[in-house]
Amino acid sequence: MRLSTKGRYSVTAMMDLAIHDKAGPVTLADISQCQGISLSYLEQLFAKLRKGGLVKGVRGPGGGYRLARPASEISIGEIISVVDESVDVTRCGGKADCDNGEACLTHELWTELSKRLYDFLDNITLSQFVDRPGIPELSLQRDKMNGRFILARRQAEAISQGMI
Numbered sequence: 001m002r003l004s005t006k007g008r009y010s011v012t013a014m015m016d017l018a019i020h021d022k023a024g025p026v027t028l029a030d031i032s033q034c035q036g037i038s039l040s041y042l043e044q045l046f047a048k049l050r051k052g053g054l055v056k057g058v059r060g061p062g063g064g065y066r067l068a069r070p071a072s073e074i075s076i077g078e079i080i081s082v083v084d085e086s087v088d089v090t091r092c093g094g095k096a097d098c099d100n101g102e103a104c105l106t107h108e109l110w111t112e113l114s115k116r117l118y119d120f121l122d123n124i125t126l127s128q129f130v131d132r133p134g135i136p137e138l139s140l141q142r143d144k145m146n147g148r149f150i151l152a153r154r155q156a157e158a159i160s161q162g163m164i
Contacts, residue, residue: 052082077122
């Protein structure tokens with residue numbers, strides 16, 4: 001199985017939002033610059049994420065995007081599903097027509113693996129991943145490298161106060 005850029009980039013962008021959520025709305029330009037994802041591609045992904053109820057837009061000066069729900073309520077599996085990404089390792093897309101219109105000998109094996117992969121991803125929330133050791137520091141380092149000074153300063157304060 002190979003997760004496409006759509007799924008990987010969506011999870012990366014949502015992680016960025018979750019890390020910076022306490023600092024306020026995050027612009028797609030900031031995510032693009034810091035995560036190396038095309039701005040136009042992010043716009044397409046965020047249209048799906050917004051429609052799926054995972055993010056909300058904030059208009060006006062200082063606007064951008066925020067998580068629509070707490071990071072503890074958003075799973076990695078949900079993010080991947082919302083952007084129409086499949087976690088399916090079958091050759092037939094789960095249709096059981098992999099061998100000349102019939103299920104192949106290993107169809108049930110690949111179906112079960114697909115289900116377990118999705119269950120694994122669906123049981124990891126954004127907050128669980130953000131709270132992993134080293135993630136806030138790595139994010140802060142990337143922010144500084146990419147000139148994201150205001151968010152980096154707020155993030156450093158949150159880390160020092162034990163909020164992250």
